[in-house]
Structures are given as C-alpha cells and as structure tokens.
Amino acid sequence: MNKRTLLATTLATLALGVTFAAAPLAHAADQTLRVGIMSGEDEDVWRVVAANAAKHGLKVKVTTFADYTQPNEALSEHDLDANSFQHKPYLDAQVKARGYKIVPVGFTYVQPIGLYSHKVKSVADLPQNATVAVPNDPSNEGRSLLLLQALGLITLRADVGLLPTARDIAKNPKNLRIRELDAGIVGRSIDDVDAAVINTDWAVKAGIKIPQDRIAQEKVPGNPYRNFIAVNEKDANAPWVHTLVESYQQANVATEILSVYHGATLPAWKDAPQQ
Secondary structure, X not given: OOHHHHHHHHHHHHHOOOOOOOOOOOOOOOEEEEEEEEOOHHHHHHHHHHHHHHOOOEEEEEEEEOOOOHXXXXXXXXXXXXXXXXXXXXXXXXXXXXOOOEEEEEEEEEOOOEEEOOOOOOHHHOOOOOEEEEEOOHHHHHHHHHHHHHOOOOEEOOOOOOOOXXXXXXXXXXXXXXXXXXXXXXXXXXXXXXXXXXXXXXXXXXXXXXXXXEEEEOOOOOOOOEEEEEEEHHHOOOHHHHHHHHHHOOHHHHHHHHHHOOOOOEEOOOOOOOO
C-alpha cells in the first residue's frame, strides 16, 4: 500500500468514527509475556506491539495458532499469559461451553465480515436454491446469518440474539442452502458454492480479493464483533496488562493494521462500546 492509499484509508477510517492516537506507555518491570495470536497478518501487527512493549520493560513472546479453538484453551491452561484473536460473542460462547474464566482487557480491531462470491456480482444476482457457505462455530455462524438477514436474504426467528443457527431461519424466499464449514475452510471453498460468508482474516489467507470479490459486508458503526486482548480473570488487574494494552493501542500499530490488511481491518479502540 503506498502512502497516498494508506492516507486515504486512514481518513476513511476516521470518517467511520474509528479514531486512534498515541497514548503514553506505562513502564513495566522487566518480564516476558506469552501471547497467543492467529498466524498470518497479525504476526506483522504484533511485531510492532512487541517493539512498543520492549521500550517499557515488557518482552512479548508470540505463539501462533492455525484455528480459533486453541488460543483460549492454551490461555486457560496457563500456557499463555494473554491472547488476541477473538470478539465478545465468540468468547461468550466459549465461556458457556467450556467454563473458561477469561476476560477482555482492551480492544484491538474490527474485521467486518463479508459475503464473497466468484459466481455473482451482487446480492440480487444470487439464484434460487443458491448454496451459501458459513463458518460453523456458534458466534461466526450467528454473525453470518445476521448478515444474510440484514441483506434481506433470510428472516430469522425473533429474539435469537447474536447466536442464531440455521434452524432459526423462519423465512427463506430464495431457498438458500446453508452449508456449514470450519471457518478456515470456508474461504477455500468459495469456488464450490454460490457465495460464502468469510471472516476477513480467513479471506486474506485464502487469497480472496478484497474488496473485488466482496458483494456485501456488515456495518461497522455499533459493531459488536470488535476483537480484543484477553487474559485469565485473575490477571485482569495485573500491572503488565495495562502496559500490554497500551503497547497495542498506539498510532504505529493502527498504521500497521491498515497496511497489512489493506484497509479491510480497522483499529477499534477509541469508539468501541464499554465491556
């Protein structure tokens, strides 16, 4: 991304109300933190975070994962001190299913989930009986179905909250066939379906062109799917948490996010709703 494109993306981000500014960093006693993230573009982002933290006595050792189920398990087992990969609906579902005592401590970014296709150019072009792939984990399937509802493709039962499933579809005028797949496989299956709802990070990993292949995406203002740094509940007030979060919530990290994700992922720590 050249400087002109990056500046334009940054201004667009500000127009959406996602602002960021350099914050003063607290100094931490020299120590090493183990942080779990998803492999890929986030590794570049966390190199900047680690450099920020190192200036204030905090060494960040990153561990990468290939799927969403592992980082919370590793954190709960104290193989990690923190992780950074998830949003609140996902954590809520994990806590309910597995009893984790994990809490969010600072927002990172938002990745608006999108509907992508190699077969049609618009939502209106989706044919009758079209097959639409969605992630099969509870929070991202729910997020996908809510997007399809917002696009007028389906109607969900009332009061389904953020975790509807395909069984909650009340009206389906195009008789869409919902195909539930692992989040990491949805993007690679785009040529086998009419359209797919894909998380931004997995879309990038699958080589999908953003925004060229995207025919719709969820709204950003008021988005409940903002990612954050999470820690075990007992560590929530530890001094290093404050330093780690501030090391992330810096202007140079925001710039890196916009660059490595080509504007498809937006810094989200200023206008985000309180936990």
